[in-house]
Amino acid sequence: MTEVWAPELGNVDVDDQEVARRTSGISRSRSPRAQFAARTLIAGLGAAATALAVYGAVHVTMPVTSDYGLVAALPTTYWIGLAGLNTAFGLAIWRGRQSSVLMAMLVAMLVLLLYGAPSLIDTSPRLEVAWRHLGIADQLLASGRIDPRIDAYFSWPGFFAGIAAFIDVGDLTPRVLALVAPLLNGLLWVLGVGAVARSLTPSRQHMWLTMWLFVVSNWLDQDYLSPQAFGFASYLLVMTLLLRYLGARPTIGLSSSLRLDGIRGWSTWWRSRTPDEHDPRLRVSAFLITVLLSGVMLASHQLTPIMLIAAVTALVVTGRLWSPHLLWVLMLMAALWLTTGASSYLDGHPVLFVQSLGESAAANVQQRIAGTPGHLRVVQVRTALTAVIFVLAVLGWLRVTVRSRIRDIRPVMLLAIPMFMVPLQSYGGEMLMRATLFSLPFAAFYAAGLFLPGPAERRVRAAPALVLLTTLSGVAVITGHYGNAAYDMFTRGEVQGVTELYRIAPRGAVLISATHSTPWKSQQYNGFKYGTLTDMCQRPLNPDKCYTVMRNRAFHTPAGALVLFTRGQTESLRIRGDAGEGAVERMERLLVGRGEARLVYRNRDAQIYQFQPWYKESP
């Protein structure tokens, strides 16, 4: 017997079979043959739809040229496939009694279509940062040591050390690892979301819906090869352990306790809690695994442990964690890491600092709203998609709370807490986005509650609306997630250009590109200095002034300088509004026209200029 919280059931004691029967909303009388036929039909529809979408995706030609990104490049077959897959899922949910194998297959296919689309189109990893992360692992392998003086990554080197170990021990091709990482991370995340949802409700239907809604609402581009992607998956696993195996609940009411004892009543109430898991061996194991995962998170990423400590604090204070000692262990571990492994970075960089609301809004929102009309439309789609899922979450929360009269505070807290972190640190203008990612599983959990059948309903009546919503959300996710595809997906020419850059450049030279949209830094990470014009010059770029800045940087570097211009950089400058039309061409003319640099390599998508070594000697 299990005490359950399910919007369909209320907080009652029922056995698992009864939960399955009642949450399925369907009678036992259907014949096994009819059920098998229905499942086969849904599986066939899902597989055919996925095959169609994959066929469409692999026929996309690079480069993506639209300001709207990948959404404009994917053919009709892809969208028909995506709609078909959502229909298959809608049918499975509508039927009620789900086969776990079928649902898992449908979810995996959705992850393939939404997280794996770029990997189906291109054989090079997208995003400069993914290439950079390979370079950090390469640097660790090449030097065999961690030098925190290189940059901040080496103060949190855990994830990169793990990648280096995988590459070295398994003879893996680093680029393949980066190429498949979004798909692997997507699968891990959706499993994590499912595990968290299952810790909050016994309803499998609710769990599958949460997983599906999470995937079709997550446009946040964090699934590439990165410590934060690993950290987020670990966070979800730790949340599962905390909610399921280390969970607790007070046995007396807080309000009555406060009425009786005043403020001391909180202590009485808090001490009355009992563990949800009665097997002490399981609790100890969960505690130790949590400590291990948390330690690795601390050594791998700045932000994830802060989110974890905030979540654990909330669970401890509200009496929903059996072992409050976990909080002190985590805080001690964090203090130890910050004063040892990360001490070099922290000399002058506070972990957290409180910002004004205006500063926070400027860093997280205003600075991102710029560019061509197409790019602005992409930003609007991202905002709208996030708003829709959170509005659905509020409505779902109301439905769940009113219908079942259950007020489980845990998912509400875990949804809200990441947002409180936004004013504490801009995190390079990404804090709002990162906080949204940590809230999203719980938003999806509540949003799913909106579509579940009521106690008297046999089937999910809202299934047609669900199919429409999830299909449109899928289109929006592709728009938001890959809205920068014109410059963050790289052509073979661009990758070849970077390979040539490393072949030509003397060690210690400064390598300059127009923007960060460059597939570089994946090798000899510490062998060169790097600069981008968007960082070196004021935006929007003035080609003449920027040329002077670039020239001065080049002539102050003893090993010289090479300038790489690529197709993606030009697109990035144009789409983001960082430079006027023809800025790169103007700089190319200045480079050659003044005789200070010469063209040393050119292909269709990349040009490399080398500042003449002799010229730095002249006045």
Place this chain on the structure above:
Amino acid sequence: MNALSRFTLGTGLIAPLLLMLPLPGLVHVPVAIALLGVAPGLAMASKARIDDVIVVILLAVLGSAAVTIAVATTLLYLQLFSVGAVALLVAIVPVALEARGAIWGFAG
């Protein structure tokens, strides 16, 4: 000993040897994935008697990655990083977790 225990113990004992031999990548890749990406976490899930399939999968992947990261980071700080050292130290986890049960079973 159940199948999972046999798998994790077998991986822990054999994989480091295979990884240190000059075998083709076709052998190294799955062996490395089994040792660094599955075995330690699976042993943890097995010993903790976690029976939820989703949690077991997550623990197998993320628990193993955590052990690999902890070992690799420590070795890099000590400037002792090598394929053999990583493989042997990671293998200690599934072997240590399973060995007690294996010895008990053998003696019993």
